[in-house]
Amino acid sequence: GRLSPGAEPVASPCPAGCPLSDGAAPGDPVPMLAAPGLAVPAGYGPPRALRFASARANLFPYLPQAALVMPVGDRHGRPATWPLEATAETLLLAAFLESQAREAPHWGGVEIFHNLGHEAFGSQEHPHLQVVPRPAGLPWAPAPGLPRPVPAALRDPRNELARRGRFTARLNAGTGDPWIDPGDLECWAAMSFQDCLDLAELWRRIDRAYALAGCHHLNALFHAPDFRDGSAGPLVAFAPRERGWGRGRAGFELLHHDRIWVTAKPVEALGEHFRRNL
DSSP: OOOOTTOOOSSOSSOTTOTTOTTTOTTOOOOEEEOTTOEEEETTEEEEEOSSEEEEEOSSOSSTTOEEEEEOSSOOSOGGGSOHHHHHHHHHHHHHHHHHHHTOTTEEEEEEEEEESGGGTOOOSSOOEEEEEEETTSOOOOOTTOOOOOOGGGOOGGGEEEEETTEEEEEETTTTEEEEEOTTOOOGGGOOHHHHHHHHHHHHHHHHHHHHTTOOSEEEEEEOOOTTTOOOOOEEEEEEGGGTOOTTOOSOOOOOSOOBOTTSOBHHHHHHHHHHHO
16 A cells, blocks of 8 residues: 555664564565555554554464564564554554455464563564464364453443443453453454554553563463354453463463462452552
8 A cells, every 4th residue: 555645654664683674684584464554454444554563474383374463663662662553553453464364264263462571472572463363174262261241231340440442441350350341343353443542552551550560471362253153252361471370381371260470469459450550
């Protein structure tokens, strides 16, 4: 797509010396999938000309044709430090890649997740979302421990932390961790860019609250429903490494029964922390 007047990229694709920078690695074999200037469809809203985000194929995928979605510029910290529009554009690109995978009969779904830190199984320092298409023939079940959307009539108002647009941050009382409920959104690909901004703000708030609690190794899972079985809609779950993950275990296996963070915060105190900071 072409840039509209006044919509030039605000930053170079990567800071100097970044291993993913075109200048630092001119022979990089990893193809670009999207870059600033590309007009990306945005659900039922108007397209968005990217200024802050890019996508590349993953050089070391654990499933084929995985992509890395990255903010551009000199922000290499956790999402709470990214410009709001950079966070929103990474979500928009992930949603667009989900829509592309839905059109191919050999994909059964996608996994969208963010690793913060090497102890959270991140393989590189550059901040990114991973978008991993799941082959249709691969056996699949939702990750254990994911919160489930609750009918409106049964929602406990004491567990509502913050709201932006259609998205609500809720407390998972069993673990003390927050999660994001997208309301009636049927899939990520249906998000408008305003939806992406609303979701980005809640994600940044939650990330900041984890940082204030001393959590530096956080996984965020943007759960996408399976393409074939009409399973429950999307949601965002958070899996802090410090809550007690077994060393070397990958995946989003939340430990619901330990009741204690490794940082010695009981579940009730952790829940109170998120109520104060969101």
